[in-house]
Amino acid sequence: MKRLLVTLPLLLVGCAQPAETPEPTAPEPTVTTTSTTPEPPAPAPTTPSTTPSTTITATATETSATALAPLGTPDTARQENWDSLTGELHVTGYRIGEHERFDRLVFDLAGNGEPGWFIEYTEKPLQQALGFPVDYEGATALHVIITGTPYPMGDDSGLLAHGPHPGGGVINGVTFASLFEAHSEFVIGLDQEYPYSVTFLEDPKRLVIDLIKEPTDP
Template structure:
């Protein structure tokens, strides 16, 4: 019985001290949970992955956090399937479909296309206010360019180009972009 109690106590202690994998709350995160680490292999190259065939996702929120050694942008998703993406730095961000220039603050822009998505209207849910999210750290702002033909487009304005990684986290489903801060 004592060994069961000790094992249960250890599990509870480890759970309470677990490493956070995403910023908490909506909008800006001023402080990171202790032990938060960057995800994936960061590089300057374009990142791409196809969505699962039956994906029908809606972007429901955008959050920005600054952590020791990296900044993070989180795109909250709801719906079915797994997202795909095409993410790359661009000098002239333009909106899918229209080609309209997207104005974004910062000295460089990361174009984020989340594949396997539908608009809130198509999904029958109330649209979230995603037009603009204030930045923190090296992330100046995140601007939504809307959803077009299964692809939701966002542009992240940055103070400088930095190596980045793109990962999907589950429960809840979210696409995470981490920017490694360089000395």
């Protein structure tokens, strides 16, 4: 099983519950929350580091009595959106929520505009620009590129730290592999390919990836 090469901290909180499509009452999902003390990343793709980070982990239970439905149209094929390339956003953290039929990965965004994305499954993810292999835990990886996310000018303390971070549910781990020419690159380690959907939501701005682990209703 592959292991992540670098480790840096992140801010991981309980998954936000969008109000688009509530479903009938179901068992309450479990959310795993991890918080860290962020460190400023390099402005360009970085090589792996072995410097350890300090991580505090806590587990909480959602209080909502209704189960969430996955967003979008899940599929295992490549998903991309190049409609917006002028966003002035940066990724401040991510959240993972475990639900009955699916697990949700949410990338929190700050700034102006909308993101684009290029996402596909691969067993051999390569770091953009440099071409270095990115290690991950699992049998396959979901390679995620979020566009419209340039390196912030001035204060970059709110930017998610580069490196590997903990997972949750079907997600073994999340690696912030690089930030190059406004493309934020992530590698999501999984044990198999799950149908997934990608949705951009606002108020607050976030990119939501739902990974389907149970059959959906026809």
